[in-house]
Amino acid sequence: MKVRKGFVSNSSSSSFVIKKKYLEDWQIDMIKRHIDIGGKLGVDYATKDNEWFIYEDDEVIKGDTSMDNFDMKEFLEKIGIEEIIKWRY
Secondary structure: OOOEEEOOOOOOOOOEEEHHOOOOOOHHHHHHHHHHHHHHOOOOOOHHHHEEEEEEEEEEEEEOOOOOOOHHHHHHOOOOOOOOOEEEE
C-alpha cells in the first residue's frame, strides 16, 4: 500500500486516516457531517451522491471514496486539519 503526503484531485479512489488524539470533538463531528458542513463552507460537490464513507474507532477516524468529487482536502483544511492527515491512493 502506498502512502502519499499530497492530494490528487479527481482520482478514482482516495482515503485518509487521522489519529483522533490530534482532533477536537467538534472537528470529528464536522468530518462525520462533511456534506452538510462543506456546503455551508463553499466546498464544491457537497451533495449526498459525493459523500465519503466515514468510519471511526477509539483511536482513528477514516474516510474513503471511490469517486472523490467532494474536495475532502479543502474541507479538512477549512476546519483546521492539515498536517496530521495520512492520505492513501
